Amino acid sequence: MSKIRNPGLAEQGLVQIEWAEQHMPVVAKFIRERFEKEKPLNGVIVGAVLHVTKETAALVRTLVAGGARVFLAASNPLSTQDDVAAALASQEGIEVCAWRGMNEKEYFDCIRWVASQKPNIVIDDGGDLHATLHKEFPDVAGQVWGGTEETTTGVIRLRAMEKQGVLKYPAIAVNNARTKMMFDNRYGTGQSTIDGILRATNILFAGKKVVVAGYGWVGRGIAMRARGMGARVIVTEVDPIRALEALMDGFDVMPMIEAAKIGDIFITATGNKKVIRREHFEVMKDGAILANAGHFNVEIWIPDLEEMAVSKRTIRKYVTEYKLKDGRKLYLLAEGRLVNLVAAEGHPSEVMDMSFANQALSAEYLVKNRGKLEPRVYLVPDEIDQEVARLKLKAMGVEIDELIPEQVEYLQSWQLE
Structure with missing residues (x-):
């Protein structure tokens, strides 16, 4: 039942x-x-x-x-x-x-x-x-x-x-x-993550420094969409090949501890835990926004944020403000869960x-x-x-070519003609 x-x-x-x-x-x-x-x-x-x-x-x-x-x-x-x-x-x-x-x-x-x-x-x-x-x-x-x-x-x-x-x-x-992967993860998550952040905050992306943690298909999509809205995108990675790809795609690449000092919006997309944690919260600027596009709410390590905060309040439906001892305020979206599904429609x-x-x-x-x-x-x-x-x-009403028999034979042959 x-x-x-x-x-x-x-x-x-x-x-x-x-x-x-x-x-x-x-x-x-x-x-x-x-x-x-x-x-x-x-x-x-x-x-x-x-x-x-x-x-x-x-x-x-x-x-x-x-x-x-x-x-x-x-x-x-x-x-x-x-x-x-x-x-x-x-x-x-x-x-x-x-x-x-x-x-x-x-x-x-x-x-x-x-x-x-x-x-x-x-x-x-x-x-x-x-x-x-x-x-x-x-x-x-x-x-x-x-x-x-x-x-x-x-x-x-x-x-x-x-x-x-x-x-x-x-x-x-x-x-x-x-x-x-190439469509759902990239185009779907790329668009819906930005949608969720906008619905939750109504902020302007243009001119902001957006830090994307992880450059798999999801991270690629988010970085691409954020740049399309005028953001200055920084990518953090642990995989040297993906980091190199992000760099050659035109994004800045640096460790999270450095990105944490200058980012305005942080979006995690790694599938791992503790991607953003105490050492990063400690150096973030006042007003930094934290959002997660990974499946579980462990990428932004909320226990550290809870321990560091002297006060906590909900200021918008999907925005929680954490006030730190030095007066800085950090804003966590959607309780650290999938922002595209919590604050938007997926x-x-x-x-x-x-x-x-x-x-x-x-x-x-x-x-x-x-x-x-x-x-x-x-x-x-x-x-x-x-x-x-x-x-x-x-x-979608799209037609494509088909191989002719000679092409099929050519692709299956190893001998020179």
Whole structure:
């Protein structure tokens, strides 16, 4: 039985889902129409821990169209859109345990509820469902046919499990699909992170020094969008290749301890903990703004901020002011959680169309290959990645060339002509 905030919001939520699906033709039209005919997930129990947004709803409804029964919980305590949760809970084949503003116990209780449903396929965003299954429900984990993972953070956790030899089922790193990472991570997070900061603060980016921690696909997208708004962007990195790339992309590169002295806005996007910590807070200028675009609220180390502050207050809906002993004030956005999902609506539907198309097709792949895959982390099969791109181009009315037979032969030959 679903556990949501307000069932009365269902009609409002359905309108929001309709809006998203109009901009998600790959997952909500092309794949759904095929799933309705073929029922590739018939009788499959899907356990999903995802951000409960209108875009996620498009994926869930497509899985149900394919014959699945879906149990859904939130992958962040503050990202659930309550009207969407109500709308999904009102539909046959879907049960939801999610509401905006969950505490930590409620958050993990809902994840445990999903795990207790004995899912055949698990779809996760961040790795909390994968970890919970392995730690608290090992017998259930041992019966899972396969799983997928939406985020960089979650893939890191899955690879650690594989390396330690504890992973109990095959897992597909949907995050690493080219049609996910290069678009969702870069263009989706790049735009939605700036959107979240603007909604929370209404500040001007032009002329500000924006420090982006991490230059993976997410960091690239944020840096690119911040520069496009007139900001002077500084990148911090621990990977020399990515640092070199950032430098040659035209950004300043320096250690965080140096960037901390001059930055106006700090945005973390690393997937690691303690990226910004006490030593950095100590040298920041008065009025510095702190935002996180990584999955967990550990990149900006809040315990240090709490210890250093002499007072703390909420001055806007998603802005917490920390006043330090010397009178400086630092401003933390969205409690250090994903600023794009807490203070805004997450990624635009258009890019989630590709991400969730990969999820739907990967779930189908895992069902078709039940019992054939070893318990390790796999990349999305290239044929799925290519199909998602092909369908997206089709939806956008774009045609491309095809190789002629002579070109195919030439590319497959090693002999000189």
